[in-house]
Amino acid sequence: MSISRRDFLKLMGGTAAAFSFAGVMLQGCKKTLKKAAENTPVIWLQCQSCSGCSVSLLNTVDPDIPKLITEYISLNFHQTVGGGTGDALMNVLHEAVEKERKDFVLVIEGSIPTKSYLYNTLGSENGHHIGADHWVEKLGRNAKAVIAVGQCACYGGIPAARGNVTGAMGVTDFFKLKGIEKPVINVAGCPSHPDWIVGTIAYFILKGKAPELDEYNRPVMYFGQTVHENCERLKYYRRGIFAKDWGDEGCLYNLGCLGMDTGCDIPVRKWNDGTNSCTGSGSGCIGCTEPVYPDTGKRGLYKHLQASIDEIDKIEHPQIREAVLNLKKNGGVING
Amino acid sequence: MAKVLIDPLSRIEGHLSIELDVKGGKVADAWSRGDMFRGYEMILKGRNPVDAMQITQRICGVCPISHGIASVKCLDSAFGIIPNKNGRLLRNLTFAANYLQSHILHFYHLAALDYVDITALLNYTGNDAGLNNLKAWAKMELETKKGRVDEITAVAPFLPRYEHDTYIKDQDLNMAAIAHYVQALDIRMKTHKMVTVWGGKVPHTMGLVPGGMTQVPTSDRVKQYEQILDEVEKFVNEVYLPDVIAVAKVYTDYFSIGKLNNFLSYGLIEESDGDTYDQKHMLERGVYINGKLGKMDPAKITESVKYARYSSPSNLHPSKGKTVPSPNKGGAYTWLKAPRYNGVATEVGPLARIVVAYMSGNEAVKGEVDALLKIFNADIGAALSTLGRHASRAIECKLICQRARVWLSELEVDGKPRNTYQIPDKGEGMGLTEAPRGALGHWIAIKDKKIDNYQCVVPTTWDASPRDDKGTRGPIEQALVGTPIADPKNPLEAARVVRSFDPCIACAVHVIEGGKEIARFRVS
Numbered sequence: 001m002s003i004s005r006r007d008f009l010k011l012m013g014g015t016a017a018a019f020s021f022a023g024v025m026l027q028g029c030k031k032t033l034k035k036a037a038e039n040t041p042v043i044w045l046q047c048q049s050c051s052g053c054s055v056s057l058l059n060t061v062d063p064d065i066p067k068l069i070t071e072y073i074s075l076n077f078h079q080t081v082g083g084g085t086g087d088a089l090m091n092v093l094h095e096a097v098e099k100e101r102k103d104f105v106l107v108i109e110g111s112i113p114t115k116s117y118l119y120n121t122l123g124s125e126n127g128h129h130i131g132a133d134h135w136v137e138k139l140g141r142n143a144k145a146v147i148a149v150g151q152c153a154c155y156g157g158i159p160a161a162r163g164n165v166t167g168a169m170g171v172t173d174f175f176k177l178k179g180i181e182k183p184v185i186n187v188a189g190c191p192s193h194p195d196w197i198v199g200t201i202a203y204f205i206l207k208g209k210a211p212e213l214d215e216y217n218r219p220v221m222y223f224g225q226t227v228h229e230n231c232e233r234l235k236y237y238r239r240g241i242f243a244k245d246w247g248d249e250g251c252l253y254n255l256g257c258l259g260m261d262t263g264c265d266i267p268v269r270k271w272n273d274g275t276n277s278c279t280g281s282g283s284g285c286i287g288c289t290e291p292v293y294p295d296t297g298k299r300g301l302y303k304h305l306q307a308s309i310d311e312i313d314k315i316e317h318p319q320i321r322e323a324v325l326n327l328k329k330n331g332g333v334i335n336g
Numbered sequence: 337m338a339k340v341l342i343d344p345l346s347r348i349e350g351h352l353s354i355e356l357d358v359k360g361g362k363v364a365d366a367w368s369r370g371d372m373f374r375g376y377e378m379i380l381k382g383r384n385p386v387d388a389m390q391i392t393q394r395i396c397g398v399c400p401i402s403h404g405i406a407s408v409k410c411l412d413s414a415f416g417i418i419p420n421k422n423g424r425l426l427r428n429l430t431f432a433a434n435y436l437q438s439h440i441l442h443f444y445h446l447a448a449l450d451y452v453d454i455t456a457l458l459n460y461t462g463n464d465a466g467l468n469n470l471k472a473w474a475k476m477e478l479e480t481k482k483g484r485v486d487e488i489t490a491v492a493p494f495l496p497r498y499e500h501d502t503y504i505k506d507q508d509l510n511m512a513a514i515a516h517y518v519q520a521l522d523i524r525m526k527t528h529k530m531v532t533v534w535g536g537k538v539p540h541t542m543g544l545v546p547g548g549m550t551q552v553p554t555s556d557r558v559k560q561y562e563q564i565l566d567e568v569e570k571f572v573n574e575v576y577l578p579d580v581i582a583v584a585k586v587y588t589d590y591f592s593i594g595k596l597n598n599f600l601s602y603g604l605i606e607e608s609d610g611d612t613y614d615q616k617h618m619l620e621r622g623v624y625i626n627g628k629l630g631k632m633d634p635a636k637i638t639e640s641v642k643y644a645r646y647s648s649p650s651n652l653h654p655s656k657g658k659t660v661p662s663p664n665k666g667g668a669y670t671w672l673k674a675p676r677y678n679g680v681a682t683e684v685g686p687l688a689r690i691v692v693a694y695m696s697g698n699e700a701v702k703g704e705v706d707a708l709l710k711i712f713n714a715d716i717g718a719a720l721s722t723l724g725r726h727a728s729r730a731i732e733c734k735l736i737c738q739r740a741r742v743w744l745s746e747l748e749v750d751g752k753p754r755n756t757y758q759i760p761d762k763g764e765g766m767g768l769t770e771a772p773r774g775a776l777g778h779w780i781a782i783k784d785k786k787i788d789n790y791q792c793v794v795p796t797t798w799d800a801s802p803r804d805d806k807g808t809r810g811p812i813e814q815a816l817v818g819t820p821i822a823d824p825k826n827p828l829e830a831a832r833v834v835r836s837f838d839p840c841i842a843c844a845v846h847v848i849e850g851g852k853e854i855a856r857f858r859v860s
Contacts, residue, residue, distance in 0.1 A: 041486065048374050050842045051349045052397020052539035058441075058521070059528050065521045066466065070473040075493045076486065079346045082493040083449045085831045086342040086353075091496065092488055099485050113373075118645070118663035121371040122351060124343045129371065132351075158394045163379035165661060191397060191539050246550040247753045272532040273525070275560070281536025281543045282550035286390055288540075294391060 033206050034071050040205045041074035042105050043096065043139060047132040048120050048159045048168055049110025052191040053150035054080050060194035061273045072202055076104060079122075090123040097138045105204060106143035111152040111159045112136055112174045115167035136171065137178055145204050146171060147185045149197055154186035155216075155291040162295050172217070185210045186217040188264075190288035195269060196222045216291050218263065227259035227285045230267040232277065247282050257284030264289045337364065338824045344371070345834055347446045349398045350841025352800060354812075354834055355669075358821045363830060366809070366816035368800045370672035370841050373645075373661060380790040385411055385759055385782050388790055389544055392778065395792065396843040397539040398441070401434035401531060402771030403778070403792070403843075404544045410778040411546040413611075414765025415757045421609055423548020423754045425743045426534050428605050429561065430541065430549070431769075432740045433530035436568055438772035439686070439729040440527065440576065442838045444520035447726065448513060450832045451583050453503035454494045456510035466518055467511065498826040504586055513583075516575055523571045526564050533561045548754025553747045562744055569737035572730070580730045581711060584723045591714060594722035594815040594833035598680050599624045599688035600632060600798070602777065604732075604770040605739070618739055619689045619732075619770070620696040625680055629695045632677075634768070634777070637793065639673040643802040646673070650805050654793045655779050672841075674801040674810060675793060683811040684774025684798045685837060686728035691720065700738075704731045722815075725836040729772075759785050771795050773838050794843040812837055 046054065058065060058081075063072055075081075077092045084092070096104070110132075113119035117131025124130060140146055148171040151157035159168035169177070172184045187200050200219050203211045211219045228234065236242070236251040243250035253260070259267075262285050270277045278285050287293050343353035351371035357364045376395055380388055389407040393400035405427060412418060419427065458478075460471045474491050481490040488496060504510050528538050534551045535541030543549045551557065584590075603621030608614075623630045640650045647662035654675075662668070674681070682688070693701040694716065708727055709715060719727065760782060767778040774795030781789040801810035809817070812834055821827050 038480065041489065041492075046351075048372060049350075050394050050397040050400075050539075052394065052400065055397045055441075055539050058445075059525050061525065064525075066470065066518055069493070070469060074489075076489040078493045079344060080349065081445060082346055083454060083495055083497040084493075085346050085498055085828075086344065088496045088498050088826070089344070089346050092492065095488050096486075101485055103486065111374075116663040119373045119661075120351065121353075122344060124341055124353070127339075127341070129343075158376070158379060158391060159374040161379045163375065163381060165375040165378055166373060168374065190394065245754075245756060246545050246548075247552050266537075271537040272529045275529045275532040276536045276551075278536050278542045281532075281534070282552070283536050283542035283545075286542075294387070 033202060036205045037072055037074045040103060040105055040144060041076040042107055042201060043076050043093070043143075044078045044107045044109065045122075045132070045135055045139070046079050047108060047110035047112050047136065047153070048166070049150065049152055051080055051109070053109045053189075053197070054078070056191040057194050057197050059272055060198055063198070068198065072198065073205070093123065093135060093139070100142060102142045102144065104143055105145045105147060105201060106139050107147045107149050107201065108136060108153040108171050109149050111156050111168035111170060113159075113166035113168050114174065114177065115165070119166040133174070136174060137180070140171070140175065140180055140182060143182070145185065145210070146182055147187060147200060147204070148172070149187045150192050151188060151190040151288060151293055154188050154218075155293070157190060158294055183210065184217060185213065185219070188216070188218050188223060188289040190293065193222075193266070193269060193271065214263070218289070222265055223263040223289055225263065225265060227262045227264050227267055227279060230265065231259055232267055232280050243282070252279060252282070252284035255284055258287035258290075259285040262287045262290050340821065340824045340827050340830075342827060342831060345831060345839075347449065348835060348839045348841070349396060349843070350839070352834075352839050352841045354816070354830060356816065356821070356827065356830060358824050358827075361820055361822065363816045363819045363821060366813045366830075367669055368672070368802060368810055368812045368834075369670045370800060372841055373671040375661070377790050377792070380787050383787050385414065385780065385785070385787055386546065388778075388780065388787060390540070392790075392792060393540045395794070396840055398840060399434060399438050399771045399773065399843070400538065400540045401431055401535070402769060402776050404541055405431055406767040406769045406776050406778040406792070408544045408546055409767030409769060410765045410780050411757075411767070412765070413767065414763040414780050414782055415546050415760060416763070417547050417755055417757050418610060419548040420752060420755045421746070422553060422748050422751050424606055424609055425747050426549040426551065426553060426753055427544065428743045429740060430531055430534045430543070431605060432736045432743070433527050434538070435736050435772055436572070436733055437524055437527040437531070439733050440520050440524045442772075443576065443580065443726060443729060444517050445524070446838065447835045448517055449494070449497065450828060450835060451504055451587065452513040452517070453505070453510050454491075454497070454514065456507055457514060459507060460511055462511065464515060467515060470514070470518075498828040498831065500823065500826050500828040502822070502828065504583075506586070509582060509586070513579065516579055519571070519575065523568055527568055530561055530564050530568070533557050545754060546757040548752075550753060552753050553749055553751065555749050558744060558747060558749060565737065565740055565744075572733045572737055576733060577730045580726050581708070584712065584727065587723065588712070590722040590832065591712070591718040591724070592721060593819055593829070594725075594836055595720055596683045596811055596815050597626060597720060598682045599691045600677050600682040600684050600775055601689045601692040602632065602768040602770050602775045604689055605736075618735070619693040619701065620698060622692040622696060623677060623682065624688075624691050624695050625677075625682065629692070634766070636678040637675060638679070639675045639793070640804040641673050642805040643668055643670065644673045645671055654777070654791055670802045672797050672801050674804040675798050676804055679806075681801065681804070681808055681811050681814065682798060683837075684795045685725065686732055686772070687720065687725045688774060689770060690728040690731060700735055701731070704734065722833050722836040725838075761785055771843070773840050773843070774798060794840075796837075796840045796843050799837045800839050800841070812839070
């Protein structure tokens with residue numbers, strides 16, 4: 001069941017206005033935003049990405065895409081949706097660097113490889129590849145603000161996980177490496193939710209500053225509460241009902257749900273126009289907004305299945321401890 | 337001879353560039369270059385096998401479900417289980433929805449701007465509120481940005497573009513297409529809602545597990561899916577298919593541009609329960625090489641690396657493959673390997689699936705294909721072309737909508753969505769499926785309940801592959817040769833040919849880890 005935005009506001013109490021920024025709040029300031037968007041365009045760079053965050057952005061409902069592009073965000077450059085090809089497209093970036101444009105917000109999707117620029121190139125000059133790192137560095141220095149969208153750009157994500165051979169890293173680490181002192185706003189998630197992306201960009205465009213950020217530089221308005229706190233299945237947890245296998249009724253903790261460790265508002269915001277959620281569909285949370293993802297405690301996405309005995313000993317709830325031991329004994333999910 | 341570089345070949349998934357030699361107004365030679373590398377299989381090693389379903393989806397955000405499906409099939413076979421009927425049907429419905437998503441996105445939002453003249457908006461005189469809003473916005477962009485430092489970005493992201501005199505000239509057709517571009521944004525978003533009904537989330541869906549899916553098919557969920565399906569099916573039949581025909585009528589020359597003759601398909605969507613080798617498919621598994629239909633034998637796949645940025649040995653079967661990235665290797669021009677079937681560079685994707693099904697005597701496919709060919713008074717040979725690829729996608733969407741209704745009706749409402757599984761100490765598995773872009777295979781070896789080896793051979797690695805060790809060009813390179821180029825500074829014709837393949841470079845570039853055979857598979 002999806003929840004109406006009005007209910008949602010009520011539910012969120014004090015933080016509501018900021019929480020649902022991509023929707024309700026913007027309606028009162030549409031004209032101001034349109035004006036601001038004209039003066040603060042967005043350059044969207046894709047590095048070592050899967051394009052999943054771009055596709056997720058296309059799933060935006062309020063505003064929809066035509067509104068987003070004509071009223072909310074002046075999108076100067078985007079490799080996947082842009083009309084241009086080759087030089088006709090790249091001239092936008094070349095000019096932005098040559099003319100030392102400083103009027104734009106730089107959005108980065110995907111991690112940046114540092115072992116060789118050839119691991120990710122974008123455009124050519126005199127027949128030679130240009131590394132994506134070149135654009136991140138040049139444009140990053142001049143941008144009004146830098147917003148990392150998705151887990152790869154924020155913290156390195158999967159390309160930077162254990163086994164990383166390309167020296168992939170997120171924007172914050174890359175800036176540190178290059179001595180660029182510029183704060184990075186991290187819109188986490190694998191992928192990011194379109195509301196989070198639009199809301200964060202619009203907040204900056206409108207207010208000229210970042211929204212309140214947490215210790216991982218994520219907007220508190222989206223990542224300030226855990227999945228568990230708002231979970232559709234919290235009632236089961238409170239009654240001690242735990243699902244033994246996928247699709248069962250109950251709290252998904254024993255199946256390895258990471259909702260207690262993950263800051264994210266999905267159980268109330270939900271995915272794809274309020275259709276469903278990770279926990280709602282019975283799959284549990286895989287912690288995809290946390291910096292350690294996907295090496296969550298080095299235990300994998302379905303963490304309890306690989307938990308060490310020491311780690312299990314630290315689980316305080318006896319019922320859960322027993323269930324995890326059972327899971328391990330059975331080599332996986334308890335057969336229901 | 338003019339050297340033409342298209343870098344990046346944008347409006348696709350990922351980082352691809354194309355180098356052309358143009359001679360006498362035609363492409364004399366072509367090189368396809370994959371420009372991004374991450375190293376997924378190395379990252380998978382040592383993890384919980386079930387994690388593979390999540391991690392491999394992140395190979396590509398446009399068709400994550402395909403990787404999810406290949407991965408759970410791979411795990412099914414390694415765990416020695418098969419999904420229950422609900423599990424199979426729920427996977428089919430989830431997969432179907434993402435197919436619709438991917439094909440609609442490709443035609444309207446990736447490919448259409450090669451044909452439709454977006455500047456026609458400025459001359460719009462009709463009453464459609466949405467189009468008038470767009471027109472007002474475009475005019476405002478041109479006026480306010482004139483002479484500014486960001487003048488080049490007026491009407492971005494739609495402009496700047498390759499300027500060319502072969503965009504559609506008919507004002508009404510342009511405006512209809514732009515209106516459908518906008519409508520398709522909404523429809524595409526809704527197809528993703530269909531995925532989420534069962535998968536909880538997309539891109540990167542949650543609900544797939546070995547043995548089936550996690551979402552119980554309640555009657556509410558069934559209704560929710562069906563309602564959106566109604567709307568999408570109407571769009572496919574009344575807008576998408578007619579649009580493909582309308583574009584084809586303007587560009588009949590593209591029936592003879594971008595042509596290829598060799599095709600491979602793993603078979604699309606399971607129509608019966610059981611082992612992967614015995615299952616029936618909605619579109620048949622097979623190869624069609626040099627005018628002959630044959631059985632598809634995975635043992636005949638090899639990958640060569642002479643022109644790829646890897647220093648490891650060449651021409652190995654993927655399951656014996658070894659890959660060491662070597663960015664500066666002499667002579668190498670891409671991160672893509674060159675997969676070959678029995679030494680032949682085969683095209684994979686919608687056209688390959690439709691051709692193999694057509695030649696296998698699939699009645700539904702024959703009916704649709706022949707009806708389209710009749711409009712153009714053409715034979716099946718005309719379909720093996722740039723336009724044939726676009727038409728194949730639209731036909732697939734139509735057939736998928738029809739079948740999705742059947743799968744919905746076969747669901748046991750409120751029944752279990754899955755079979756149970758246990759992660760074995762060791763095991764080997766293979767999962768073959770068809771991503772929207774073509775044949776997709778995953779292979780796994782499990783040791784001590786963890787991933788010892790994981791490999792993917794993905795569609796665009798076939799299509800956008802470089803030359804193999806013998807110097808034979810990859811399919812896209814072959815298809816480009818002979819393409820007319822009117823203006824080497826604006827090589828739009830070549831972009832049309834490449835985009836008709838719907839390349840996905842994030843998928844295509846990956847690493848095969850290991851060096852030992854991980855499994856021997858029964859040959860179909």
